[in-house]
Amino acid sequence: MEDLLAARLQMAVSLGFHIIFACIGIAMPFLMAIAEYKWIRTGEQVYQDLAKAWSKGVAIFFATGAVSGTVLSFELGLLWPTFMEHAGPIFGMPFSWEGTAFFVEAIALGLFLYGWDKLRPWVHWGTGIVVGLSGVASGIFVVAANAWMNSPAGFDWVNGQAINIDPVAAMFNDAWFSQALHMTIAAFVATGFAAAGLHALLLLKDRNNLFHRKAMKIALAVGAIAAIVQPLSGDYSAKDVAERQPAKLAAMEGHFKTSQPAPLIIGGIPDEEAEEVHYAIEIPNMLSFLAHGDFNAEVIGLDQFPRDEWPPVLITHIAFQIMVGAGFVMMAVGMVYLYLYWKRREVLFQRWFLWIVGLCMPLGFIAVEAGWTVTEVGRQPWIIYGIMKTKDAVSSMPGLQYPFYLFTALYLLLTAILIWLMRRQIITLSERYESASAN
Amino acid sequence: MLIDIVIFFLGFSIIFYVLFGGADFGAGVLELISGEEDREKIADAIGPVWEANHVWLILVVVILFMGFPKIYSTMSLYLHIPLLIMLVGIVLRGTAFTYMHYDAIKDKSNHVYNFIFKISSVLTPLFLGVIVGAMVLGKIDPNAETFYAAFIAPWFNLFAFSVGLFCVVLFTFLAAVYLIGETKNEQQKSAFIKAAKRINASAVVVGALVFISAQMNDLSLLELFYESWLAIAAVVLATAILPFLWKSLHYSQIVLSRGLAAAQVILIILAWFWVQYPVVINVGYGTESLTFYNAVAPQATMLQLVWALVIGSCIILPFLYFLMKTFKGKQFIDK
Numbered sequence: 164m165e166d167l168l169a170a171r172l173q174m175a176v177s178l179g180f181h182i183i184f185a186c187i188g189i190a191m192p193f194l195m196a197i198a199e200y201k202w203i204r205t206g207e208q209v210y211q212d213l214a215k216a217w218s219k220g221v222a223i224f225f226a227t228g229a230v231s232g233t234v235l236s237f238e239l240g241l242l243w244p245t246f247m248e249h250a251g252p253i254f255g256m257p258f259s260w261e262g263t264a265f266f267v268e269a270i271a272l273g274l275f276l277y278g279w280d281k282l283r284p285w286v287h288w289g290t291g292i293v294v295g296l297s298g299v300a301s302g303i304f305v306v307a308a309n310a311w312m313n314s315p316a317g318f319d320w321v322n323g324q325a326i327n328i329d330p331v332a333a334m335f336n337d338a339w340f341s342q343a344l345h346m347t348i349a350a351f352v353a354t355g356f357a358a359a360g361l362h363a364l365l366l367l368k369d370r371n372n373l374f375h376r377k378a379m380k381i382a383l384a385v386g387a388i389a390a391i392v393q394p395l396s397g398d399y400s401a402k403d404v405a406e407r408q409p410a411k412l413a414a415m416e417g418h419f420k421t422s423q424p425a426p427l428i429i430g431g432i433p434d435e436e437a438e439e440v441h442y443a444i445e446i447p448n449m450l451s452f453l454a455h456g457d458f459n460a461e462v463i464g465l466d467q468f469p470r471d472e473w474p475p476v477l478i479t480h481i482a483f484q485i486m487v488g489a490g491f492v493m494m495a496v497g498m499v500y501l502y503l504y505w506k507r508r509e510v511l512f513q514r515w516f517l518w519i520v521g522l523c524m525p526l527g528f529i530a531v532e533a534g535w536t537v538t539e540v541g542r543q544p545w546i547i548y549g550i551m552k553t554k555d556a557v558s559s560m561p562g563l564q565y566p567f568y569l570f571t572a573l574y575l576l577l578t579a580i581l582i583w584l585m586r587r588q589i590i591t592l593s594e595r596y597e598s599a600s601a602n
Numbered sequence: 603m604l605i606d607i608v609i610f611f612l613g614f615s616i617i618f619y620v621l622f623g624g625a626d627f628g629a630g631v632l633e634l635i636s637g638e639e640d641r642e643k644i645a646d647a648i649g650p651v652w653e654a655n656h657v658w659l660i661l662v663v664v665i666l667f668m669g670f671p672k673i674y675s676t677m678s679l680y681l682h683i684p685l686l687i688m689l690v691g692i693v694l695r696g697t698a699f700t701y702m703h704y705d706a707i708k709d710k711s712n713h714v715y716n717f718i719f720k721i722s723s724v725l726t727p728l729f730l731g732v733i734v735g736a737m738v739l740g741k742i743d744p745n746a747e748t749f750y751a752a753f754i755a756p757w758f759n760l761f762a763f764s765v766g767l768f769c770v771v772l773f774t775f776l777a778a779v780y781l782i783g784e785t786k787n788e789q790q791k792s793a794f795i796k797a798a799k800r801i802n803a804s805a806v807v808v809g810a811l812v813f814i815s816a817q818m819n820d821l822s823l824l825e826l827f828y829e830s831w832l833a834i835a836a837v838v839l840a841t842a843i844l845p846f847l848w849k850s851l852h853y854s855q856i857v858l859s860r861g862l863a864a865a866q867v868i869l870i871i872l873a874w875f876w877v878q879y880p881v882v883i884n885v886g887y888g889t890e891s892l893t894f895y896n897a898v899a900p901q902a903t904m905l906q907l908v909w910a911l912v913i914g915s916c917i918i919l920p921f922l923y924f925l926m927k928t929f930k931g932k933q934f935i936d937k
């Protein structure tokens with residue numbers, strides 16, 4: 164395997180693994196806080212049991228997130244030393260703040276997990292909120308660093324060197340807000356739907372179980388609200404991409420030829436040789452509207468870029484379709500849920516609805532992975548957009564496929580163990596919590 | 603000025619990582635020697651502070667890549683392999699520890715977690731030391747022609763592994779001293795005391811090995827020491843502490859022995875710092891060495907880094923104190 168490819172795949176595997184735990188670390192503390200809040204307010208034991216049961220899972224996921232994050236902070240250098248040598252001083256600032264956020268998060272998590280009997284209820288609840296807020300802050304900081312790679316700012320590039328570095332301007336680059344907003348909401352969508360789906364599947368076996376009913380309601384409420392606003396934030400992101408990375412937008416949409424007005428292409432398989440998308444549905448004028456807010460605007464196509472600066476169109480387009488497709492399905496389910504909750508609560512726990520929620524379980528995380536594929540693959544061949552090519556940044560150590568195999572194997576193993584551990588958590592629930600036993 | 607503040611924070615983070623994170627690793631090594639019955643004690647002592655202890659390492663990495671990018675990229679390139687092994691150790695250890703603690707069913711799988719936990723508790727500090735050793739030794743060579751010369755020789759040598767071994771011993775020592783105060787059981791306590799003394803004695807032996815192996819790998823460590831009276835003072839002081847440390851261990855004076863053990867470790871780190879200063883990585887046998895000054899990031903970056911570190915500390919330190927107080931205060935030990 165070519166070294167560059169191995170390095171890219173290793174980065175993708177590591178980030179794709181880490182992002183799952185990051186999302187859980189961002190959103191799960193809030194779900195636990197809602198449950199604990201209800202416990203403190205109503206005194207119903209089931210809510211405390213729920214918060215405790217969730218916190219066991221969070222502890223397991225958090226540790227995995229922390230170690231995979233530690234790996235990433237070294238991997239940036241191990242795989243892309245040239246990139247980091249130039250980029251470190253420019254985009255390091257959000258990482259330096261992220262350090263504080265991690266610390267606060269880790270400390271608050273220690274207090275939360277081990278402090279059930281040592282802290283007063285509201286103080287304990289507060290530590291949970293702090294875990295969540297610092298998780299959100301970590302996410303925003305690191306995404307700001309990633310946004311800088313998409314929209315470099317805060318330096319002048321002269322003869323292959325960065326001068327006049329301004330880390331503040333680099334951190335608040337053009338892309339940071341749209342990306343950080345979209346990512347933060349995504350964490351709530353993904354975690355909310357995954358947790359709700361899991362409890363829905365468990366309810367299918369035992370429909371009256373109070374524990375799982377409460378769990379599903381809390382998780383789905385959060386997931387539903389997030390899923391309904393997510394497409395709005397996504398539309399904002401798309402308009403942003405159209406401005407700052409037209410080649411990425413063109414690849415996402417499979418838009419080969421510059422046109423005015425431009426049709427929206429849904430689905431289909433892009434063919435880079437023939438420069439067209441097969442089997443797609445076309446909606447006239449729609450892309451002009453989505454990208455620029457005007458049905459007759461011109462949308463730049465890939466033909467405006469030299470061939471060697473095209474991102475891989477097939478992957479970017481398909482990943483984008485998957486994200487948007489998953490997003491709309493979850494939005495629809497979220498709306499149905501809110502409607503049922505408001506008008507016809509008795510339907511919430513009927514089998515058909517539980518099945519729907521259960522089937523949506525992986526959709527949020529699929530959308531997250533697809534979304535990052537759009538962002539990262541769509542930036543290719545650049546590692547710093549318009550400044551440095553990925554191939555010029557890769558480590559000069561030969562044999563990079565071996566670290567890639569090693570980490571892929573390690574992460575696959577951890578994934579298998581995690582699934583097994585969660586299973587063991589679930590099958591012992593009713594032993595550990597009275598409220599979770601069948602009734 | 604800015605650079606001095608950053609160096610201070612870098613040193614501070616390294617020291618804290620060694621004192622707290624290091625004691626964590628040491629606890630794993632200790633388990634390897636001491637066997638089954640201490641396991642619960644060790645897990646209890648690590649649990650609540652585990653995550654926080656390990657963030658120090660991340661801070662070190664961030665300070666390096668933001669403040670001294672050339673140092674970070676040089677390490678990453680030429681010490682890729684030992685870094686990779688260390689990372690595998692970190693992943694295995696962190697996950698095995700947490701999974702063991704939170705696994706809902708206690709059965710034979712515990713042995714597997716435990717096995718991995720112990721092995722990776724040795725592997726990680728060993729390779730951490732190997733990396734430090736390689737940075738001192740100076741065999742990193744940007745003009746190397748072969749794969750072996752460029753990516754293996756800098757760290758695959760007696761000196762680097764001696765430093766690695768020293769690291770393992772030092773961390774284990776810290777853990778033993780630390781755990782003495784965590785147990786109420788007299789028998790367990792005397793076992794930890796005995797372990798602490800033995801390990802401290804082996805630290806002296808391995809320390810000598812470091813000097814000898816340096817000579818064998820053409821590094822005159824003694825000469826380097828002669829050039830820095832601060833380094834000499836640190837080593838002398840660390841040695842002078844030894845009798846007091848033994849005495850305090852003997853009478854199981856918990857706070858004093860913890861303080862002296864920490865002081866000893868801090869002095870060793872300072873000695874290493876002063877022997878090298880201002881060099882961070884010896885490259886090409888000292889001909890193209892990277893120093894804090896020739897690898898530093900531009901002024902504007904350093905300013906932001908200092909802000910983040912100073913404000914961050916004001917947020918973190920009180921909070922960390924609260925954590926320690928909640929879990930390491932008296933009532934926790936009594937429980």
Ligand code: HDD
Binds near residue numbers: 341394396400490537
């Ligand atoms: C639950 C997850 C989720 C869902 C339902 C959606 N997205 Fe998304 N999307 C992400 C999760 C995500 C992400 C993983 O969080 C990304 C990757 C980088 C980023 O900032 O967010 C992303 C990136 C991303 C980008 C690229 C941003 C960039 O490169 O700067 C665009 C244009 C969209 N999304 C647009 C949408 C639209 C129009 C959606 C309509 C339904 C949508 N997303 C749903």
Ligand code: HEM
Binds near residue numbers: 224228231232302656
């Ligand atoms: C979009 C991408 C990312 C997001 C949203 C994100 C977010 C998070 C969050 C919320 C955590 C808290 C731990 C947890 O809950 O499991 C975390 C942990 C961590 N992340 Fe990421 N991260 C991302 C990418 C990265 C990258 C690229 C790096 C390294 C360069 C990194 C380094 C770390 C580290 C070191 C930790 C462990 C901190 C600890 O011990 O508490 N992350 N990340």
Ligand code: HEM
Binds near residue numbers: 172178181308309545
């Ligand atoms: C956690 C969410 C993320 C995921 C799932 C992700 C995914 C990916 C993927 C799929 C690639 C390979 C692209 C290709 O080779 O075509 C990649 C590359 C890369 N990503 Fe990300 N990314 C994430 C966030 C980040 C963040 C936050 C950073 C840095 C701050 C980052 C830095 C990089 C770097 C340095 C590369 C390698 C160079 C490149 O291929 O462009 N990524 N990532």
